[in-house]
Amino acid sequence: MQIPQALPASPAGFRSGFVALIGRPNVGKSTLLNQLVGEKVAITSPVAQTTRHRLRAILTTPQAQLVLLDTPGIHKPHHLLGERLVQSARAAIGDVDVVLLLVDGSQPAGRGDGFIVDLLRQASQPVHLALNKHDLVEPARAAELAASYRDLVAQNQGGTSPSWPLHPVSGLTGAGTHELVQSLAAALPPGPHLYPLDAVSDQPEQLLLAELIREQVLHQTREEVPHSVAVRVERVVDDGPRTAVLATVVVERSSQKAILIGKGGSMLREIGRGARLQMQKVFEGPVYLELFVKVVPHWRRHPTRLAELGYNGD
Ligand code: GDP
Ligand code: MG
Numbered sequence: 098m099q100i101p102q103a104l105p106a107s108p109a110g111f112r113s114g115f116v117a118l119i120g121r122p123n124v125g126k127s128t129l130l131n132q133l134v135g136e137k138v139a140i141t142s143p144v145a146q147t148t149r150h151r152l153r154a155i156l157t158t159p160q161a162q163l164v165l166l167d168t169p170g171i172h173k174p175h176h177l178l179g180e181r182l183v184q185s186a187r188a189a190i191g192d193v194d195v196v197l198l199l200v201d202g203s204q205p206a207g208r209g210d211g212f213i214v215d216l217l218r219q220a221s222q223p224v225h226l227a228l229n230k231h232d233l234v235e236p237a238r239a240a241e242l243a244a245s246y247r248d249l250v251a252q253n254q255g256g257t258s259p260s261w262p263l264h265p266v267s268g269l270t271g272a273g274t275h276e277l278v279q280s281l282a283a284a285l286p287p288g289p290h291l292y293p294l295d296a297v298s299d300q301p302e303q304l305l306l307a308e309l310i311r312e313q314v315l316h317q318t319r320e321e322v323p324h325s326v327a328v329r330v331e332r333v334v335d336d337g338p339r340t341a342v343l344a345t346v347v348v349e350r351s352s353q354k355a356i357l358i359g360k361g362g363s364m365l366r367e368i369g370r371g372a373r374l375q376m377q378k379v380f381e382g383p384v385y386l387e388l389f390v391k392v393v394p395h396w397r398r399h400p401t402r403l404a405e406l407g408y409n410g411d
Contacts, residue, residue: 129268202228
């Protein structure tokens with residue numbers, strides 16, 4: 098739906114560049130991204146591994162334009178999809194001007210954080226560390242929690258004092274995010290606008306729509322289903338005042354298909370209703386949504402099927 102626009106003239110001293118958002122699953126990367134750009138560009142959920150695609154979100158201030166890459170959470174790979182996620186996160190670190198490592202700052206640093214700090218040790222770019230979920234931290238514990246991360250970074254850098262700036266933030270409330278954006282912007286190289294002033298994301302529309310459906314599946318089904326689900330939007334038809342969206346929900350087993358459809362179709366209706374409400378915000382108008390459920394056995398293990406569903410690991 099986006100009409101290409103000319104880029105604005107950039108004032109003297111303007112900075113622009115790419116920031117990779119890196120972090121373990123569930124630390125709040127997508128929530129922070131939505132908070133930073135002020136609208137929903139990434140889906141979120143309490144289930145780990147929600148983000149499967151690399152998404153660019155664009156944040157423009159009077160002094161800078163930040164292109165933020167949301168990456169799938171880094172974790173030890175368990176199957177092919179998992180490996181692709183890690184590949185994609187590693188690739189994201191390669192290309193950017195600044196790395197923003199996000200951790201769950203309401204918990205002390207743990208072993209999983211060590212894995213990722215180690216992964217970033219070789220990064221040649223500046224690394225900023227955001228201690229997220231600060232809204233959950235009792236003021237009396239804040240210093241102790243921050244120290245556990247400072248120590249972890251120092252250990253990984255051979256005991257030298259860490260050069261990674263620490264930022265307590267809350268993606269949920271927005272606390273601390275203004276300061277975070279200011280310091281990230283200051284770390285970018287001088288450069289012009291890369292996107293129009295009103296751009297918030299470069300995500301193809303069909304992908305966003307597919308993600309809005311997958312988000313409803315994650316919210317409405319129990320553990321046995323979410324990781325086995327992929328959504329493909331087949332067609333988007335601009336039908337006068339109404340937009341018609343046709344999509345297929347792919348699962349691995351017929352038992353999962355039965356759960357998704359529910360008694361008399363009740364579950365699928367709820368999923369469709371929730372996704373339609375979100376889509377109506379995107380299109381700013383009525384949406385007709387038709388969902389099919391299809392079984393593709395073991396789709397997560399097959400490279401060609403992963404590619405067909407848009408998981409390229411690039
Ligand atoms: P991601 O996997 O890193 O992208 O994490 P999500 O953004 O999907 O968030 C995972 C869960 O943490 C969701 O239930 C969010 O509501 C919750 N969450 C994210 N950020 C915050 C925060 O700043 N404070 C609190 N209290 N919860 C958060
Ligand atoms: Mg996410």
